[in-house]
Amino acid sequence: xxEVDFDLxxxxxxxxxxxxxxxxxxxxxxxxVTDAADLPENxxxxxxxxxxxxxxxxxxxx
Ligand code: SF4
Numbered sequence: 001x002x003e004v005d006f007d008l009x010x011x012x013x014x015x016x017x018x019x020x021x022x023x024x025x026x027x028x029x030x031x032x033v034t035d036a037a038d039l040p041e042n043x044x045x046x047x048x049x050x051x052x053x054x055x056x057x058x059x060x061x062x
Pocket of ligand 1: 004008009010011012013014015016031052053054055056057058
């Protein structure tokens with residue numbers, strides 16, 4: 001599963017662009033991880049988001 005370090009996340013939306021089925025920003029600019037994060041077909045996009053997060057706020061926990 002993917003984990004968000006909310007102390008690091010600055011809600012810039014980079015992960016939303018890379019994995020739009022998995023990450024959303026709510027009206028308060030709080031990052032939300034959707035249930036789609038559990039789908040194997042989204043793993044590659046999640047990996048892209050982990051690599052692309054400029055704050056290194058995402059981690060994969062097997
Ligand atoms: S890319 Fe990183 S800093 Fe930006 S919203 Fe996603 S987790 Fe937060």
